[in-house]
Amino acid sequence: xxxxxxxxxxxxxxxxxxxxxxxxxxxxxxxxxxxxxxxxxxxxxxxxxxxxxxxxxxxxxxxxxxxxxxxxxxxxxxxxxxxxxxxxxxxxxxxxxxxxxxxxxxxxxxxxxxxxxxxxxxxxxxxxxxxxxxxxxxxxxxxxxxxxxxxxxxxxxxxxxxxxxxxxxxxxxxxxxxxxxxxxxxxxxxxxxxxxxxxxxxxxxxxxxxxxxxxxxxxxxxxxxxxxxxxxxxxxxxxxxxxxxxxxxxxxxxxxxxxxxxxxxxxxxxxxxxxxxxxxxxxxxxxxxxxxxxxxxxxxxxxxxxxxxxxxxxxxxxxxxxxxxxxxxxxxxxxxxxxxxxxxxxxxxxxxxxxxxxxxxxxx
Numbered sequence: 595x596x597x598x599x600x601x602x603x604x605x606x607x608x609x610x611x612x613x614x615x616x617x618x619x620x621x622x623x624x625x626x627x628x629x630x631x632x633x634x635x636x637x638x639x640x641x642x643x644x645x646x647x648x649x650x651x652x653x654x655x656x657x658x659x660x661x662x663x664x665x666x667x668x669x670x671x672x673x674x675x676x677x678x679x680x681x682x683x684x685x686x687x688x689x690x691x692x693x694x695x696x697x698x699x700x701x702x703x704x705x706x707x708x709x710x711x712x713x714x715x716x717x718x719x720x721x722x723x724x725x726x727x728x729x730x731x732x733x734x735x736x737x738x739x740x741x742x743x744x745x746x747x748x749x750x751x752x753x754x755x756x757x758x759x760x761x762x763x764x765x766x767x768x769x770x771x772x773x774x775x776x777x778x779x780x781x782x783x784x785x786x787x788x789x790x791x792x793x794x795x796x797x798x799x800x801x802x803x804x805x806x807x808x809x810x811x812x813x814x815x816x817x818x819x820x821x822x823x824x825x826x827x828x829x830x831x832x833x834x835x836x837x838x839x840x841x842x843x844x845x846x847x848x849x850x851x852x853x854x855x856x857x858x859x860x861x862x863x864x865x866x867x868x869x870x871x872x873x874x875x876x877x878x879x880x881x882x883x884x885x886x887x888x889x890x891x892x893x894x895x896x897x898x899x900x901x902x903x904x905x906x907x908x909x910x911x912x913x914x915x916x917x918x919x920x921x922x923x924x925x926x927x928x929x930x931x932x933x934x935x936x937x938x939x940x941x942x943x944x945x946x947x948x949x950x951x952x953x954x955x956x957x958x
Contacts, residue, residue, distance in 0.1 A: 627894075627914055627929055630936040633679060639930055641923040642693035642751070648679070648936060649691050655682040655700055659926075662728045663696040663712040664735040682710070683736045694751040694769075699758075700737060705745045707758050708737040715754045716785025717769030719743075740768075742787055752801040758787060763795040765808065773804035774818060774825025781822060790818075793827035802841040802880055807848075809839045815848050817841075830858065833866050842880030844898060847887075849878050855887055869897070871908045881922035892916045894929060 633656070638649040645659030645666060656679040657666040667682030682700070685708060690701040697711030697718055709718040714731045716722060719740030722732035740758075743766060748759040755769035755776065766787040767776040774781075777790035793816050799808040805819045808827070815830040830848070833856060838849040845860040853874025858866040872895060877888035883899040887908075892915040897908040914937075919930040929937045 627911065627937040627939040630679075630928075630938055633936045635934045636930055636936050637934070638691060639919065639921050639928045639936060640691050640693040640698075640751075641921045641926060641928060642698075643695040645693070646926060646928060647682075647691055647693050647698055649688055651934065653685075653687045653689070653703070655685045655688055655691055655698075656680065657682065657698070660696075663726050663731075663733045665693070665696045665698055665711040667698055667700075667710040667737050669736065685737055690748050692749045692751040692756075694755065695753040696733075697751065697754075697756070698737075699749040699751050699756055701746055701749045701758075705743075705747070705761070707740040707743045707746050707749055709740050709756060710734050710737040712754070715770035715783045717751070717754050717756050719756065719768055719785065719787065721785045740787065748798065750799050750801045750806075752803060752805075755801075755804075757799060757801060757806070759796060759799060763797065763811065765790040765793070765796055765799065770804075773820055774822045775801075775804045775806060775820075777818060777825060777827060779822040779825040790827065798839065800839050800841040800880060802882070803843055805841050805846070807839045807841040807846050807880075809836055809848075813837070813851075815839055817846070830866065831864070838878060840878045840880035840885075842885055843882045845880070845885060847878045847880055847885060849875055849887075853890065857885070869908065872897075877917075877919050879920045879922045884922050886920050886922045886927075888917050888920060892918070892932070894920060896922070 635651040636648045637651050640647045645657055647655055647657040649655055658676050658679045660675050668680045669683055685700050687703040688700045689703050692699040700708045712733045713722050718734045726733040743758050745761045746758045747761045750757040758766045767790055768784045768787045771783055772781055795811045796808045797811045808816045813835045815833045815836050816827045817830055818824055818827045833848050835851045836848045837851050840847040845857045848856045855869045855872055855875055855878055856866040857869050874890045875887045876890055879886040884896055885898050886896045894911040894917050895908045897906055916932045917929050918932050921928045926938050
């Protein structure tokens with residue numbers, strides 16, 4: 595059971611811009627989760643900026659929220675916000691997805707990677723071209739294949755950068771490299787996937803802002819980015835037998851085989867320490883200021899920023915269970931139940947149910 599849940603977790607990305615104030619996160623621990631109406635058969639989720647994407651069991655991608663940079667990958671509504679899930683154009687047989695602040699990635703069954711949305715740093719995988727209709731910056735309206743990538747088994751994204759994990763354990767990156775997130779200290783952007791040197795045999799990775807946390811097949815954890823001085827992949831000391839990782843702005847998380855979660859990075863502390871009051875767990879989410887986890891009994895736990903903006907210990911959502919994965923972000927937090935339905939809570943303590951999908955805008 596643990597391995598099956600972790601497999602789903604590797605598809606979950608926790609991304610989005612850093613909030614100027616923590617207001618959008620303060621209510622996350624007390625807000626009541628509400629079902630995203632009309633969404634079922636979901637197997638993976640990703641949130642970024644003010645939009646969200648989900649992957650359904652039929653291999654199609656659906657999204658809602660902001661769309662001014664075409665981050666939903668759909669032709670309608672034209673560059674406008676959509677409060678109803680709409681289907682991304684031309685994508686089928688999708689096996690994994692990811693989203694940055696304003697762009698998206700999809701991995702198809704044939705191992706190819708497709709991208710769309712804002713492209714001012716080449717994060718879509720092609721040189722910046724025409725500007726968006728509503729912003730003076732380049733974007734790609736509908737999904738396009740990222741050249742040069744084959745045999746990919748997972749994708750990840752952060753604000754303006756993209757990543758692909760090869761079946762051979764190699765990592766390929768492109769887009770913004772201001773803080774060494776592409777694994778080099780040059781600071782130069784790249785519109786073409788470039789292999790990250792210095793680490794291999796990777797089985798999963800998690801990204802947030804400009805930081806990457808990667809898990810090797812031997813259970814060790816490696817990290818890089820956040821500044822050019824930290825561009826070289828470096829092993830996180832004292833972490834072994836890890837089965838899942840989650841990058842976070844305030845703290846990074848590692849889930850060990852015994853179901854216990856370890857955290858590091860908060861307050862600049864590089865030494866991992868076990869998070870008390872949790873376990874055994876099956877899934878983790880790094881978040882921005884708030885962190886989250888799914889317990890073995892399917893309940894949700896969050897800790898970090900509380901409603902009073904003070905650090906809080908792990909707190910359980912009452913009367914909410916059967917969860918297998920979660921994402922925690924600035925605009926909305928999502929939970930995936932075992933029955934394939936998506937639930938959301940926050941921000942501002944106002945649960946926002948998502949209306950039924952806009953089937954009129956769906957594409958074959």
